[in-house]
Amino acid sequence: MNQEPLWLPLAEVIPGTPLAADLADGEGQLLLTAGSRLDAHRLQQLARQGIATVPVPPPPPPPTPEEMARREGEARLRMERRFAHAGHGQASRALFQVLLRRQLEMP
Amino acid sequence: MSPQACPPPPDRDTVAARIAALPSLPSVAAELLSGDAIEELDVAPLARRIAADQVLAARALRVANSPFYGMPGMVGSIQEAIVVLGFRAVRSLVISAAAVQALASLKPGRNFSPRTFWRHSVGTAVAARHLAMLSGRNAEAAFTAGLLHDIGQLVLCVAFPRHYAAVLTRSQGHELPLVAAELEYLGLTHAEAGAMLATRWGLPQSMREAIALHHQPDEARADSLVDLTHVANVLAHGLEFSTPLEEPVPPLSDTAWNRLNIDWARLAPTLDQIANEFEDTLHALLA
Numbered sequence: 001m002n003q004e005p006l007w008l009p010l011a012e013v014i015p016g017t018p019l020a021a022d023l024a025d026g027e028g029q030l031l032l033t034a035g036s037r038l039d040a041h042r043l044q045q046l047a048r049q050g051i052a053t054v055p056v057p058p059p060p061p062p063p064t065p066e067e068m069a070r071r072e073g074e075a076r077l078r079m080e081r082r083f084a085h086a087g088h089g090q091a092s093r094a095l096f097q098v099l100l101r102r103q104l105e106m107p
Numbered sequence: 108m109s110p111q112a113c114p115p116p117p118d119r120d121t122v123a124a125r126i127a128a129l130p131s132l133p134s135v136a137a138e139l140l141s142g143d144a145i146e147e148l149d150v151a152p153l154a155r156r157i158a159a160d161q162v163l164a165a166r167a168l169r170v171a172n173s174p175f176y177g178m179p180g181m182v183g184s185i186q187e188a189i190v191v192l193g194f195r196a197v198r199s200l201v202i203s204a205a206a207v208q209a210l211a212s213l214k215p216g217r218n219f220s221p222r223t224f225w226r227h228s229v230g231t232a233v234a235a236r237h238l239a240m241l242s243g244r245n246a247e248a249a250f251t252a253g254l255l256h257d258i259g260q261l262v263l264c265v266a267f268p269r270h271y272a273a274v275l276t277r278s279q280g281h282e283l284p285l286v287a288a289e290l291e292y293l294g295l296t297h298a299e300a301g302a303m304l305a306t307r308w309g310l311p312q313s314m315r316e317a318i319a320l321h322h323q324p325d326e327a328r329a330d331s332l333v334d335l336t337h338v339a340n341v342l343a344h345g346l347e348f349s350t351p352l353e354e355p356v357p358p359l360s361d362t363a364w365n366r367l368n369i370d371w372a373r374l375a376p377t378l379d380q381i382a383n384e385f386e387d388t389l390h391a392l393l394a
Binding site: 015016041076086091099 | 173179180196284319341342345346347353355356362365371374375378386387
Protein backbone atom coordinates (compact mmCIF):
# COMPACT_ATOMS: atom_id res chain seq x y z
CA MET A 1 0.00 0.00 0.00
CA ASN A 2 1.45 3.37 -1.06
CA GLN A 3 0.89 6.09 1.54
CA GLU A 4 1.32 9.82 1.06
CA PRO A 5 4.67 11.07 2.44
CA LEU A 6 4.68 13.20 5.55
CA TRP A 7 6.30 16.66 5.12
CA LEU A 8 8.45 17.33 8.20
CA PRO A 9 10.45 20.48 9.14
CA LEU A 10 14.20 19.75 8.83
CA ALA A 11 14.75 20.16 12.57
CA GLU A 12 12.33 17.29 13.28
CA VAL A 13 13.94 14.78 10.90
CA ILE A 14 15.91 12.05 12.62
CA PRO A 15 19.29 11.70 10.84
CA GLY A 16 19.32 8.53 8.76
CA THR A 17 15.65 8.84 7.69
CA PRO A 18 15.14 8.07 3.96
CA LEU A 19 13.41 10.55 1.66
CA ALA A 20 9.92 9.33 0.79
CA ALA A 21 9.76 11.23 -2.54
CA ASP A 22 12.07 13.15 -4.87
CA LEU A 23 13.01 16.54 -3.43
CA ALA A 24 13.29 19.64 -5.62
CA ASP A 25 14.09 23.26 -4.81
CA GLY A 26 11.74 26.20 -5.44
CA GLU A 27 12.76 26.30 -9.12
CA GLY A 28 11.99 22.66 -9.69
CA GLN A 29 15.67 21.62 -9.73
CA LEU A 30 15.98 18.03 -8.42
CA LEU A 31 18.09 17.99 -5.22
CA LEU A 32 17.73 14.43 -3.98
CA THR A 33 15.94 11.33 -5.21
CA ALA A 34 13.48 9.26 -3.19
CA GLY A 35 15.26 6.79 -0.93
CA SER A 36 18.30 9.03 -0.25
CA ARG A 37 19.32 8.94 3.41
CA LEU A 38 19.04 12.24 5.24
CA ASP A 39 22.17 12.14 7.38
CA ALA A 40 23.17 15.10 9.58
CA HIS A 41 25.47 16.53 6.89
CA ARG A 42 22.73 16.41 4.21
CA LEU A 43 20.20 18.01 6.54
CA GLN A 44 22.58 20.91 7.11
CA GLN A 45 23.20 21.24 3.36
CA LEU A 46 19.44 21.36 2.71
CA ALA A 47 18.99 24.04 5.37
CA ARG A 48 21.71 26.10 3.65
CA GLN A 49 19.86 25.63 0.34
CA GLY A 50 16.72 27.13 1.90
CA ILE A 51 14.73 23.89 2.15
CA ALA A 52 12.30 24.07 5.10
CA THR A 53 10.44 20.72 4.94
CA VAL A 54 11.20 17.33 3.43
CA PRO A 55 9.00 14.31 2.56
CA VAL A 56 9.58 11.36 4.87
CA PRO A 57 7.72 8.06 5.17
CA PRO A 58 4.54 8.38 7.26
CA PRO A 59 4.55 6.57 10.60
CA PRO A 60 3.35 2.97 10.27
CA PRO A 61 -0.07 2.12 11.74
CA PRO A 62 0.21 1.03 15.40
CA PRO A 63 0.77 -2.72 15.75
CA THR A 64 -1.96 -4.91 17.20
CA PRO A 65 -1.34 -6.42 20.68
CA GLU A 66 -0.73 -9.82 19.06
CA GLU A 67 1.80 -8.32 16.66
CA MET A 68 3.56 -6.57 19.56
CA ALA A 69 3.77 -9.78 21.57
CA ARG A 70 5.16 -11.65 18.57
CA ARG A 71 7.77 -8.93 17.89
CA GLU A 72 8.85 -8.83 21.52
CA GLY A 73 9.19 -12.62 21.63
CA GLU A 74 11.36 -12.61 18.48
CA ALA A 75 13.49 -9.71 19.66
CA ARG A 76 14.01 -11.31 23.08
CA LEU A 77 15.03 -14.62 21.52
CA ARG A 78 17.47 -12.90 19.16
CA MET A 79 18.94 -10.84 22.00
CA GLU A 80 19.30 -13.95 24.21
CA ARG A 81 21.38 -15.49 21.42
CA ARG A 82 23.53 -12.34 21.12
CA PHE A 83 24.09 -12.39 24.91
CA ALA A 84 24.78 -16.14 25.14
CA HIS A 85 28.38 -15.51 26.28
CA ALA A 86 27.67 -12.35 28.30
CA GLY A 87 27.18 -14.06 31.67
CA HIS A 88 24.63 -13.12 34.31
CA GLY A 89 26.29 -10.07 35.91
CA GLN A 90 24.11 -7.14 36.87
CA ALA A 91 25.59 -4.80 34.25
CA SER A 92 25.28 -7.39 31.45
CA ARG A 93 21.62 -8.01 32.29
CA ALA A 94 20.88 -4.27 32.50
CA LEU A 95 22.51 -3.73 29.10
CA PHE A 96 20.43 -6.60 27.73
CA GLN A 97 17.26 -4.79 28.83
CA VAL A 98 18.39 -1.42 27.40
CA LEU A 99 19.25 -2.95 24.01
CA LEU A 100 16.06 -5.02 23.93
CA ARG A 101 13.93 -1.94 24.67
CA ARG A 102 15.81 0.01 22.00
CA GLN A 103 15.21 -2.71 19.46
CA LEU A 104 11.50 -2.85 20.29
CA GLU A 105 11.19 0.93 19.93
CA MET A 106 12.83 0.92 16.50
CA PRO A 107 10.44 1.45 13.60
CA MET B 108 41.06 -26.00 10.16
CA SER B 109 41.59 -28.86 12.61
CA PRO B 110 44.08 -28.37 15.45
CA GLN B 111 46.29 -30.99 13.73
CA ALA B 112 46.59 -28.86 10.55
CA CYS B 113 47.57 -25.77 12.54
CA PRO B 114 51.28 -25.24 13.40
CA PRO B 115 52.17 -25.32 17.12
CA PRO B 116 51.84 -22.00 18.99
CA PRO B 117 54.81 -19.64 18.37
CA ASP B 118 57.23 -18.80 21.16
CA ARG B 119 57.47 -15.26 22.56
CA ASP B 120 60.64 -14.41 20.62
CA THR B 121 58.95 -15.29 17.33
CA VAL B 122 55.91 -13.18 18.27
CA ALA B 123 58.14 -10.23 19.15
CA ALA B 124 60.15 -10.59 15.92
CA ARG B 125 57.02 -10.68 13.73
CA ILE B 126 55.55 -7.65 15.50
CA ALA B 127 58.82 -5.79 14.99
CA ALA B 128 58.42 -6.40 11.25
CA LEU B 129 55.03 -4.60 11.12
CA PRO B 130 54.85 -1.01 9.82
CA SER B 131 55.79 1.92 12.07
CA LEU B 132 53.55 4.91 12.68
CA PRO B 133 54.18 7.87 10.34
CA SER B 134 56.95 9.99 11.88
CA VAL B 135 54.77 12.99 12.70
CA ALA B 136 52.46 10.77 14.78
CA ALA B 137 55.45 9.45 16.70
CA GLU B 138 56.45 13.06 17.31
CA LEU B 139 52.98 13.85 18.65
CA LEU B 140 53.30 10.95 21.05
CA SER B 141 56.68 11.98 22.34
CA GLY B 142 55.60 14.32 25.15
CA ASP B 143 52.66 14.63 27.53
CA ALA B 144 53.20 18.36 28.04
CA ILE B 145 53.06 19.05 24.33
CA GLU B 146 50.10 21.42 24.74
CA GLU B 147 52.53 23.90 26.21
CA LEU B 148 54.73 23.98 23.10
CA ASP B 149 54.37 26.24 20.09
CA VAL B 150 52.05 24.16 17.94
CA ALA B 151 52.47 26.08 14.67
CA PRO B 152 55.59 24.19 13.46
CA LEU B 153 53.98 20.89 14.41
CA ALA B 154 50.81 21.83 12.52
CA ARG B 155 52.98 22.50 9.45
CA ARG B 156 54.67 19.10 9.78
CA ILE B 157 51.28 17.34 10.09
CA ALA B 158 50.04 19.21 7.02
CA ALA B 159 53.16 18.13 5.11
CA ASP B 160 51.98 14.50 5.32
CA GLN B 161 49.10 15.16 2.95
CA VAL B 162 47.42 11.76 3.14
CA LEU B 163 47.50 11.79 6.92
CA ALA B 164 46.33 15.40 7.18
CA ALA B 165 43.47 14.78 4.74
CA ARG B 166 42.28 11.78 6.74
CA ALA B 167 42.41 13.74 10.01
CA LEU B 168 40.56 16.68 8.43
CA ARG B 169 37.82 14.41 7.07
CA VAL B 170 37.09 13.31 10.64
CA ALA B 171 37.31 16.89 11.92
CA ASN B 172 34.70 17.84 9.30
CA SER B 173 32.38 14.88 9.93
CA PRO B 174 29.16 15.51 11.90
CA PHE B 175 30.94 13.77 14.80
CA TYR B 176 32.52 17.11 15.77
CA GLY B 177 29.43 19.15 14.98
CA MET B 178 31.16 21.39 12.41
CA PRO B 179 30.79 19.62 9.06
CA GLY B 180 32.70 21.24 6.23
CA MET B 181 34.02 24.07 8.38
CA VAL B 182 37.59 23.00 9.15
CA GLY B 183 39.91 23.75 6.23
CA SER B 184 43.39 23.10 7.59
CA ILE B 185 45.25 21.46 10.45
CA GLN B 186 46.05 24.90 11.85
CA GLU B 187 42.34 25.78 11.79
CA ALA B 188 41.47 22.42 13.35
CA ILE B 189 43.79 23.21 16.26
CA VAL B 190 42.08 26.57 16.78
CA VAL B 191 38.53 25.21 16.48
CA LEU B 192 38.84 21.78 18.11
CA GLY B 193 41.87 22.28 20.37
CA PHE B 194 45.29 20.71 20.17
CA ARG B 195 44.37 17.64 22.23
CA ALA B 196 41.55 16.71 19.84
CA VAL B 197 43.78 17.19 16.79
CA ARG B 198 46.57 15.14 18.36
CA SER B 199 44.11 12.31 18.98
CA LEU B 200 42.73 12.62 15.43
CA VAL B 201 46.16 12.54 13.84
CA ILE B 202 47.30 9.56 15.91
CA SER B 203 44.07 7.72 15.02
CA ALA B 204 44.48 8.57 11.34
CA ALA B 205 48.14 7.51 11.45
CA ALA B 206 47.27 4.15 13.00
CA VAL B 207 44.62 3.52 10.35
CA GLN B 208 47.16 4.48 7.66
CA ALA B 209 49.78 2.10 9.06
CA LEU B 210 47.36 -0.80 9.46
CA ALA B 211 44.90 -0.45 6.59
CA SER B 212 47.47 -1.53 3.99
CA LEU B 213 48.22 -4.83 5.75
CA LYS B 214 47.03 -7.97 4.03
CA PRO B 215 45.45 -10.24 6.63
CA GLY B 216 45.03 -13.97 6.12
CA ARG B 217 42.03 -16.18 5.46
CA ASN B 218 38.69 -15.76 7.27
CA PHE B 219 39.60 -12.29 8.56
CA SER B 220 37.37 -9.48 7.32
CA PRO B 221 39.08 -6.05 7.42
CA ARG B 222 35.63 -4.47 6.92
CA THR B 223 34.26 -6.20 10.01
CA PHE B 224 37.40 -5.30 11.95
CA TRP B 225 37.27 -1.58 11.11
CA ARG B 226 33.52 -1.31 11.60
CA HIS B 227 33.85 -2.71 15.10
CA SER B 228 36.93 -0.59 15.87
CA VAL B 229 35.32 2.67 14.74
CA GLY B 230 32.06 1.77 16.52
CA THR B 231 34.03 1.23 19.72
CA ALA B 232 35.88 4.53 19.24
CA VAL B 233 32.65 6.51 18.82
CA ALA B 234 31.07 4.72 21.80
CA ALA B 235 34.16 5.36 23.96
CA ARG B 236 34.08 9.06 23.14
CA HIS B 237 30.42 9.34 24.17
CA LEU B 238 30.94 7.31 27.34
CA ALA B 239 33.86 9.59 28.23
CA MET B 240 31.69 12.67 27.80
CA LEU B 241 28.96 11.11 29.98
CA SER B 242 31.45 10.27 32.71
CA GLY B 243 33.50 13.48 32.54
CA ARG B 244 36.69 11.86 31.21
CA ASN B 245 39.09 12.56 28.34
CA ALA B 246 36.95 12.00 25.24
CA GLU B 247 39.80 12.32 22.73
CA ALA B 248 42.03 9.71 24.37
CA ALA B 249 38.97 7.46 24.73
CA PHE B 250 38.32 7.70 20.97
CA THR B 251 41.87 6.64 20.10
CA ALA B 252 41.90 3.84 22.68
CA GLY B 253 38.57 2.56 21.33
CA LEU B 254 39.84 2.68 17.76
CA LEU B 255 43.00 0.74 18.62
CA HIS B 256 41.71 -1.68 21.27
CA ASP B 257 41.63 -4.68 18.90
CA ILE B 258 44.79 -3.96 16.83
CA GLY B 259 46.16 -7.20 18.23
CA GLN B 260 43.68 -9.12 16.06
CA LEU B 261 45.16 -7.55 12.95
CA VAL B 262 48.69 -8.12 14.30
CA LEU B 263 48.11 -11.81 14.90
CA CYS B 264 46.25 -12.30 11.65
CA VAL B 265 49.06 -10.73 9.60
CA ALA B 266 51.95 -12.22 11.59
CA PHE B 267 50.46 -15.72 12.00
CA PRO B 268 47.92 -16.18 9.20
CA ARG B 269 47.58 -19.98 9.48
CA HIS B 270 47.16 -19.92 13.24
CA TYR B 271 44.65 -17.09 13.07
CA ALA B 272 42.60 -18.75 10.33
CA ALA B 273 42.17 -21.66 12.76
CA VAL B 274 41.26 -19.25 15.58
CA LEU B 275 38.58 -17.61 13.45
CA THR B 276 37.15 -20.90 12.23
CA ARG B 277 36.64 -21.96 15.85
CA SER B 278 35.27 -18.66 17.11
CA GLN B 279 33.10 -17.64 14.14
CA GLY B 280 31.02 -20.78 14.62
CA HIS B 281 30.51 -19.52 18.19
CA GLU B 282 32.10 -22.75 19.38
CA LEU B 283 34.58 -20.89 21.55
CA PRO B 284 34.99 -17.22 22.53
CA LEU B 285 37.69 -15.53 20.41
CA VAL B 286 40.10 -15.03 23.33
CA ALA B 287 39.90 -18.71 24.31
CA ALA B 288 40.55 -19.78 20.69
CA GLU B 289 43.56 -17.42 20.51
CA LEU B 290 45.02 -18.96 23.66
CA GLU B 291 44.46 -22.45 22.29
CA TYR B 292 46.14 -21.90 18.90
CA LEU B 293 48.61 -19.08 19.59
CA GLY B 294 49.26 -19.15 23.33
CA LEU B 295 48.54 -15.42 23.59
CA THR B 296 45.53 -13.12 23.12
CA HIS B 297 44.95 -10.24 20.74
CA ALA B 298 44.98 -7.96 23.79
CA GLU B 299 48.56 -9.01 24.60
CA ALA B 300 49.67 -8.78 20.95
CA GLY B 301 48.04 -5.36 20.61
CA ALA B 302 49.81 -4.10 23.70
CA MET B 303 53.13 -5.29 22.21
CA LEU B 304 52.52 -3.27 19.04
CA ALA B 305 51.40 -0.29 21.13
CA THR B 306 54.71 -0.47 23.01
CA ARG B 307 56.64 -0.65 19.75
CA TRP B 308 54.76 2.37 18.44
CA GLY B 309 55.47 4.31 21.62
CA LEU B 310 51.78 4.81 22.48
CA PRO B 311 51.22 6.24 25.97
CA GLN B 312 51.00 3.87 28.93
CA SER B 313 47.27 4.62 29.35
CA MET B 314 46.61 3.51 25.76
CA ARG B 315 48.76 0.37 26.10
CA GLU B 316 46.87 -0.52 29.26
CA ALA B 317 43.48 0.03 27.58
CA ILE B 318 44.48 -2.33 24.76
CA ALA B 319 46.00 -4.94 27.09
CA LEU B 320 43.14 -5.04 29.62
CA HIS B 321 39.97 -4.33 27.63
CA HIS B 322 38.75 -7.86 28.39
CA GLN B 323 39.94 -7.73 32.04
CA PRO B 324 38.99 -4.26 33.30
CA ASP B 325 38.79 -5.39 36.91
CA GLU B 326 42.60 -5.60 36.90
CA ALA B 327 42.98 -1.91 35.97
CA ARG B 328 43.00 1.26 38.06
CA ALA B 329 39.65 3.02 38.52
CA ASP B 330 40.62 6.18 36.63
CA SER B 331 42.27 4.55 33.62
CA LEU B 332 41.07 4.37 30.01
CA VAL B 333 40.41 0.65 30.45
CA ASP B 334 36.85 0.96 31.80
CA LEU B 335 35.81 3.20 28.90
CA THR B 336 37.39 0.89 26.33
CA HIS B 337 35.88 -2.22 27.91
CA VAL B 338 32.34 -0.81 28.08
CA ALA B 339 32.61 0.74 24.59
CA ASN B 340 33.73 -2.61 23.17
CA VAL B 341 30.72 -4.36 24.71
CA LEU B 342 28.35 -1.63 23.46
CA ALA B 343 29.78 -1.83 19.93
CA HIS B 344 29.10 -5.57 19.89
CA GLY B 345 25.63 -4.93 21.31
CA LEU B 346 24.87 -2.34 18.62
CA GLU B 347 25.98 -4.82 15.94
CA PHE B 348 28.14 -2.52 13.86
CA SER B 349 29.93 -5.54 12.33
CA THR B 350 26.87 -7.48 11.14
CA PRO B 351 26.74 -10.16 9.70
CA LEU B 352 30.01 -11.34 11.29
CA GLU B 353 29.25 -9.82 14.67
CA GLU B 354 30.80 -11.64 17.63
CA PRO B 355 28.52 -12.44 20.56
CA VAL B 356 28.25 -9.69 23.18
CA PRO B 357 31.03 -10.28 25.75
CA PRO B 358 30.37 -9.96 29.51
CA LEU B 359 30.05 -6.38 30.76
CA SER B 360 32.08 -5.97 33.96
CA ASP B 361 30.01 -4.68 36.90
CA THR B 362 33.18 -3.07 38.29
CA ALA B 363 33.98 -1.17 35.09
CA TRP B 364 30.39 -0.02 34.60
CA ASN B 365 29.98 1.13 38.21
CA ARG B 366 33.30 2.98 38.13
CA LEU B 367 32.14 5.02 35.13
CA ASN B 368 29.13 6.11 37.19
CA ILE B 369 26.75 6.51 34.23
CA ASP B 370 22.98 6.20 34.69
CA TRP B 371 21.33 3.57 32.50
CA ALA B 372 18.65 6.16 31.74
CA ARG B 373 21.31 8.44 30.21
CA LEU B 374 22.84 5.63 28.17
CA ALA B 375 19.71 4.89 26.10
CA PRO B 376 19.61 8.22 24.17
CA THR B 377 23.41 8.10 23.84
CA LEU B 378 23.14 4.78 21.98
CA ASP B 379 21.15 6.54 19.26
CA GLN B 380 23.82 9.26 18.98
CA ILE B 381 26.55 6.63 18.74
CA ALA B 382 24.64 4.78 16.02
CA ASN B 383 24.01 8.03 14.11
CA GLU B 384 27.66 9.15 14.16
CA PHE B 385 29.12 5.77 13.39
CA GLU B 386 28.79 5.63 9.57
CA ASP B 387 30.09 9.18 9.03
CA THR B 388 33.12 8.57 11.24
CA LEU B 389 33.84 5.23 9.54
CA HIS B 390 33.73 6.88 6.13
CA ALA B 391 35.90 9.82 7.25
CA LEU B 392 38.62 7.60 8.72
CA LEU B 393 38.73 4.89 6.08
CA ALA B 394 37.78 6.56 2.80
